[in-house]
Amino acid sequence: MGQGNKGLSVWGLTMLALGTVVGGSFFLGSSVAIRAAGPSVLLSYVIGGILVYFILSALSEMTVANPVAGSFRTYTEQAFGRGAGFTVGWVYWTGLVLAMSSEATAVSILLRGWFPALPLALLGSGIIVGVTLLNLLGAKRLSKLESGLAAFKLLAIVAFVLIAVALIVGLGTRGAGPVGLGVARGQSLMPGGIAGIAGSMLMVMFTYAGFEVLGLAASETGNPGITIPRAIRYTIVLLVGLYLAAITALFLLLPPARVSEQISPFVSALSLYGLGWTGTVMNIVLVSAILSTMLASVFGLGRMLRSLAEEGHTPEWMRDRTDIPFRGILISGAAMLAGLWMGMLLPQGVYLFLVSSGGFSLLFSYVIIMASHYRLRKRHGSPLTGQHGLRGYPYTSWIAIVSLVAILASMPLIPGQGGGLAAGVMFVVLFSGIYALGVMRKTREPAGFRRQPFQVPAIMAQMEAAEELEGKKEQDTMNE
Structure with a gap:
């Protein structure tokens, strides 16, 4: 079997990305963006799609040049040093663990509507254990499951668009009032003006969040130079196309008010036209969407922890020596369980403060991806792959970085997100301090007690070759 047939395929990688991205934040959280911007939220989704394209193009260029399991954490370390790599890796891992523990709580609440006798803690724990064990099956088997769940979510969006089209042409409206252009005529295109679009961007970016799993999965593809760019193109086209189609159909059925x-x-929207049964169907879609997101997130968490361990940023016992990062996956699952139980024990305000840092950790990672790419590209002096890289560099890099920082700065303007910014900054300071303390401790140790630096295989091979050559010279001298 050739290399190109090994590992995740283009379609498997695309569905893994879509499984992470399309979650509860779109099916439920998009209402926040719609309330803020009205119909102009369509422009917000276009802007968000362009930003995602810039970020994924930069990540793709770095990934094709160096397809490692650590992805953007490794590239951050190459661009800005070990301290930056340590901080970004742990901020991302911690934020995503807390976010997924809250997702487990959300899906437990939905499931308890069908199983009222089961306690939330038991349902949530069972879900986390389940998605953790499924990840132990490996990338190829997981991608098949993710493909099924992602396809179900995408079909749900397509079904909504088709039902909307049927209602717009007059099928099944049951005299419910204006449909299509009749609804659109009564709407202001930009009820909140530019401020409304700016205020919606945070939630819009959250609906796109999770695509960075493409980079984390790169080391498990057979031919990254072909697979990654194609998967990125498919992911962007499907995401932006489906999102815009669904939101447009929504505005033709339901006034933003x-x-x-x-x-x-x-x-x-569907209940307005006598389709109240869609509430049950949407709950099923929401459950599958959240479970799919959790599965793909644990996949990324395990790979991130393995990358941290391989660089010596964790205790030695955390290091995985197999293709599947069993320890990284199990530790991440245990941390999610701890997050779930912490949510049961801590006051709600404190827990929400910590959990909302998940959104910060993702946006922070995107800023770092763009900054690392800019730094490495500037150092290299040309596209990292020797082919076409990020289009419009360096201007697109500056646009993306400034836009993402502005979105991060807007977090306090969205109810409930101010705590996410504060908690995220707190984690950045915390892990930066932990790394600095570790460096200080090592510098104070006697030289004889310092751990020897890790020798990469290429260096070891050179040393062995030099020793062999030296031995050969001695043998020749003796023979003479």
Whole structure:
């Protein structure tokens, strides 16, 4: 079997990315963005799609040049040093662990509607154990499961668009009032102006978040130079196309004033036309969407922890020596369980403060991806792959970095997100301090007690070759 047939395929990688991205934040959280921007949220989704394209193009260029399991954490270390790599890796891992523990709570609440006798803690723990054990099956088997779940979510979006089209042409409206252009005529295109679009960008970026799993999975593809760029193109086209189609259909069925942040806007739109049964269907879609996101996130968490361990940023016992990072996956699953139980024990305000850092950790990682690419590209002097890299560099790099920093700075303007910014900054300071203390401790140790630096195989091979050559010279001298 040739190398190109090994590991994750283009389609498997695309579905893994879509499985991570398309989650509860779109099916439920998009209502926040719609309330802020009205129909102009379509422009927000286009802007978000362009930013994702810039970030994925930069990540793709670095990944094809160096397809390592650590992905953006490793590239950060190459660009800015070990301290930056340590901090970014642990901020990302911690934020995502807390975010996924809250996702387990959310899906438990949905499931308890069908199983009211089961306690939330038991349901949540069972879900976390399940997604952790499934990840131990390996990337290829997991990608097949993810492909099924992702396809189900995408079909749900397509089904909504088709139902909307049927209602717009007059099928099944049951005299419910204006449909299509009749609804659109009564709407202001930009009710919140530019401020509304800016205020919606945070939630829009959250609906796109998770695509960085493409980089974390790069080391498990057979031919990264072909597989990664194709998977990125498919992911961008499918994501932006489906999101824009679904939101456009939504505005042709439901006035923004009737969108509630407490219920999925898709359920509200269909219920308006006598399709109340869609509430149950949407709950099934939401459960599968969240489970799919958790599966793919644990996949990324295990690879991130393995990368940290391989660089000596964790205790030695955390290092995996197999293709599947069993220890990284199990430790991540245990941390999610701890996060779930912490949510049961801590006051709600404190827990939400910590959990909301998950959004910060993702956006922070995207800023670092762009900054690392800019630094490495500037150092290299040309595209890292020797082919076409990020289009419009360095201007697109500056645009993406400034836009992402502005979105991060807007977090306090969104109810409930100010704590995420504060908690995220707290984690950055915390892990930066831990690394600095570790460096100080090592510098104070006697030279004889310092650990020897890790020798990469190439260096070891050179040393062995030199020793062999020296031995051969001695033998020749003796023979003479």
